[in-house]
Amino acid sequence: MEDRRVVLEPIDEALAEPVRAATRTALEPVAEEPAQAAPEAPASARRARSGLLIGGIGLVALLLLAQMLLGLWRLAQDYPLLGAGWALALALLLGVAGNALWRFWRTLARLRGRDALHRQARFLLDHDGVSEGVAFCTRLAELSGDSGSASFQRWRTALSATHNDREVLALYSQTVLVEADERALAQVVRHAGDVSVMLALSRFPLVDMLFVLWRQLRLAEDVARAYGVDAGYWGRVRLLRAIVRNMALAGASEVAAEVGTQLAGAGVIGKLSTAAAQGIGAGILTARLGLRAMAACRAIPWREDERPRLARVSAGMLANVRRYLGADDEDRERGGRSR
Amino acid sequence: MASIADTLATAGSLAGELLDRALDRQLRLAVTGLSQSGKTAFITALVNQLENACAADSRLPLWQAQRRGRLLGVRRVPQTNAHIPSFAYTAALDRLFGDPPTWPESTRGVSEVRLEIRYRPVGRFARARGTLYLDIVDYPGEWLLDLPLLRLDYRAWSAQVAATLTPGSRRRDLAAPWTSWQPAAASPFAEEAAAGAARAYTAYLHACRGQLGLSLLQPGRFLLPGEHEGAPMLQFVPWVWAMPGDTCAEGSTFRVLEHRYEQYKKHLVRGFYRRHFAGFDRQIVLVDCLHALNRGPECFRDMQHALHRIMESFAYGKGNLLARLFAPRIDRVLFVASKADHVTPDQHAHLVSLLQHLVRDSQLVARFEGVSTDCLAIASVQATEVAPGRAGGRTLNGLRGHALDGSALFVRPGEVPAAIPDERWWRERGEPFDSFRPPRVEAGSPLPHIRLDAALEYLLGDRLD
Numbered sequence A: 001m002e003d004r005r006v007v008l009e010p011i012d013e014a015l016a017e018p019v020r021a022a023t024r025t026a027l028e029p030v031a032e033e034p035a036q037a038a039p040e041a042p043a044s045a046r047r048a049r050s051g052l053l054i055g056g057i058g059l060v061a062l063l064l065l066a067q068m069l070l071g072l073w074r075l076a077q078d079y080p081l082l083g084a085g086w087a088l089a090l091a092l093l094l095g096v097a098g099n100a101l102w103r104f105w106r107t108l109a110r111l112r113g114r115d116a117l118h119r120q121a122r123f124l125l126d127h128d129g130v131s132e133g134v135a136f137c138t139r140l141a142e143l144s145g146d147s148g149s150a151s152f153q154r155w156r157t158a159l160s161a162t163h164n165d166r167e168v169l170a171l172y173s174q175t176v177l178v179e180a181d182e183r184a185l186a187q188v189v190r191h192a193g194d195v196s197v198m199l200a201l202s203r204f205p206l207v208d209m210l211f212v213l214w215r216q217l218r219l220a221e222d223v224a225r226a227y228g229v230d231a232g233y234w235g236r237v238r239l240l241r242a243i244v245r246n247m248a249l250a251g252a253s254e255v256a257a258e259v260g261t262q263l264a265g266a267g268v269i270g271k272l273s274t275a276a277a278q279g280i281g282a283g284i285l286t287a288r289l290g291l292r293a294m295a296a297c298r299a300i301p302w303r304e305d306e307r308p309r310l311a312r313v314s315a316g317m318l319a320n321v322r323r324y325l326g327a328d329d330e331d332r333e334r335g336g337r338s339r
Numbered sequence B: 001m002a003s004i005a006d007t008l009a010t011a012g013s014l015a016g017e018l019l020d021r022a023l024d025r026q027l028r029l030a031v032t033g034l035s036q037s038g039k040t041a042f043i044t045a046l047v048n049q050l051e052n053a054c055a056a057d058s059r060l061p062l063w064q065a066q067r068r069g070r071l072l073g074v075r076r077v078p079q080t081n082a083h084i085p086s087f088a089y090t091a092a093l094d095r096l097f098g099d100p101p102t103w104p105e106s107t108r109g110v111s112e113v114r115l116e117i118r119y120r121p122v123g124r125f126a127r128a129r130g131t132l133y134l135d136i137v138d139y140p141g142e143w144l145l146d147l148p149l150l151r152l153d154y155r156a157w158s159a160q161v162a163a164t165l166t167p168g169s170r171r172r173d174l175a176a177p178w179t180s181w182q183p184a185a186a187s188p189f190a191e192e193a194a195a196g197a198a199r200a201y202t203a204y205l206h207a208c209r210g211q212l213g214l215s216l217l218q219p220g221r222f223l224l225p226g227e228h229e230g231a232p233m234l235q236f237v238p239w240v241w242a243m244p245g246d247t248c249a250e251g252s253t254f255r256v257l258e259h260r261y262e263q264y265k266k267h268l269v270r271g272f273y274r275r276h277f278a279g280f281d282r283q284i285v286l287v288d289c290l291h292a293l294n295r296g297p298e299c300f301r302d303m304q305h306a307l308h309r310i311m312e313s314f315a316y317g318k319g320n321l322l323a324r325l326f327a328p329r330i331d332r333v334l335f336v337a338s339k340a341d342h343v344t345p346d347q348h349a350h351l352v353s354l355l356q357h358l359v360r361d362s363q364l365v366a367r368f369e370g371v372s373t374d375c376l377a378i379a380s381v382q383a384t385e386v387a388p389g390r391a392g393g394r395t396l397n398g399l400r401g402h403a404l405d406g407s408a409l410f411v412r413p414g415e416v417p418a419a420i421p422d423e424r425w426w427r428e429r430g431e432p433f434d435s436f437r438p439p440r441v442e443a444g445s446p447l448p449h450i451r452l453d454a455a456l457e458y459l460l461g462d463r464l465d
């Protein structure tokens, strides 16, 4: 019956079930699907490695804490007020970083097995369907609070009944999601700039670590908010691993080595003090993490030519940071020469 | 002093202008398709969409340059080859916007159109304005089938024709009037008899097209001679009788026919392709799958054959007779199933899949030569509207429009096979796919279409960066 030609009669518009209405939600069945076991398969080896990593970082952090407490105690003997100030700052930082970590962790636990949106987007992009794209994107817009926006309206008017799901999603990505991209990118640039400045000024590795941990966790949350879609359980696990790794690099003053080529590309190497290079390096690391968080949250993946480039984000960040560090640097250089 | 500075300034601006002109680029688009595949409709629709691309009611969202507002404007300009007629855009448009609207007429001669596309290039150091000239040639689809003749001599071509006249086939019956000529190869050439046979052969080609719906009909100029009607080089027939050895004397029937065939190739085919088909950058191949499905298995296979022969001639690699003509430049080929508005959107995927099966070999060859290819289902002019309707108590998505005779039509067409149909499909197939007349569109607004913007993106997108 389905594959034969049939002559149709007009239907009473009021009685007709809408054929491509935005409310038709074929979304749920996919969402209830049990989490795929695939990502868990190679976990044992990875878990051992990440266990080692976390143990190592814990140890280093403990040692650093001891060292810092020792330093603080010495400082407090000569300058009690300064010592107390530093202690307070450290306690504060510990508090916010710990809180951020706790919140991140709690969301993670809640999200187990809920990567449905991403999976469905991938399904729609890979298949030649024609009926679910509009409902899917409308749901995305509701989640991200875009359904009242001008870009969403533009997307709706660009649609026609002859577009297939892939085209509907591509249009949504290029009309609506590009604006979320901009919001998320602004967050990335802001946090990366903060990390740069802080690490260039701070002289305590423990402070560096805590600051990196705190701001990168915040960044991941902010990016998820910009898209209105979470990275999902596995996305968050991957992000957390990257954050912990960045924190370790920051603590060991290894960031400059890690992002050496990008630093060289930015044309800043050689002109900067070690501390400033460390700061900018950590900024670039943060920007990189931000882009990863964006890729993880964005329900419809970028096409290869749409992907935001790290070089561009770092350039934006550097422009901000130069204002602080550039002047600082020149002063120090001049001072060094006159001595 | 001042005058030297002035001269320098003038020279500077002149150099800039020259540079600009050197940077102004052009793109020659080959619109390829058998007769009635939708070439003229495509070109008309393309010009119409481009001319309206910057208007507020333009609907080309899948074309990046347009969606991002980088397009500054498009207009028709006189083509560089002043001796070739201009594409009858206005006439075609008048028909589409007529009352009742009708499709453009079948093409009877060659014509060209050139479009000037102005856009804002991307990138920080880009020029403020870029210009792309788009050149398109329209021609009768029948002539395209002369292209494969270039690689065949008279004997090889005759053998191909003889192979189609299988005993008991309808073709053989239709061919009787000219195959009954039965000349002796070595006998002196008789002008009158040959002219009669050529007339009978021409009538046979017309019958093959009209009655059997076949496409692989050669030589194409017999069907549409243009200004060469009656020239001796249009008076020959394939040699389907016992093939003579190499001993035929000068002036014998076989040698004269062979000579005329070669003259035909030299003057009509080679000249035509050199003049109009040289230097293509991009190619779009239009295939009317639905028509072939309507006409039946023989017609379908015949179309497949014809397409294959044509694409073989375009062979993009080196070492081909025509390599110098096309090969070095075509770097993208878009295959499209035209008239996608004849089926509901959920069938477009099947249509594309069927097309992919049809042009599989050509696609592989092109890819191997580093040419990128893609397949799309499009409608240059969307004649139908997608709407839900009721049939037997069920609600189905259907097509609403007007048949070619003007009667209102509201149907859900049958399913399109996703691969080359097999015996069973042909046995059990339902009613044919309907044809629709163009939609009524308010004068001045762009024509409705399906995926013409996606085609534009593929064919021009990267040249507007």
Ligand SMILES: Nc1nc2c(ncn2[C@@H]2O[C@H](COP(=O)(O)OP(=O)(O)OP(=O)(O)O)[C@@H](O)[C@H]2O)c(=O)[nH]1
Pocket (backbone or CB within 6 Å): B033, B034, B035, B036, B037, B038, B039, B040, B041, B042, B103, B104, B105, B106, B107, B108, B139, B140, B141, B142, B338, B339, B340, B341, B342, B378, B379, B380, B381, B382, B383, B435, B436
């Ligand atoms: N519904 C629909 N029909 C089309 C479309 N394009 C072409 N057609 C139909 O196909 C017929 C042939 O289209 P043309 O554009 O004249 O084809 P052509 O390839 O130029 O044919 P020749 O000039 O004879 O080689 C038209 O008369 C229409 O009936 C389309 O986009 N939609």
Ligand SMILES: [Mg+2]
Pocket (backbone or CB within 6 Å): B039, B040, B041, B105, B106, B107, B138, B139, B140, B141
């Ligand atoms: Mg035509």
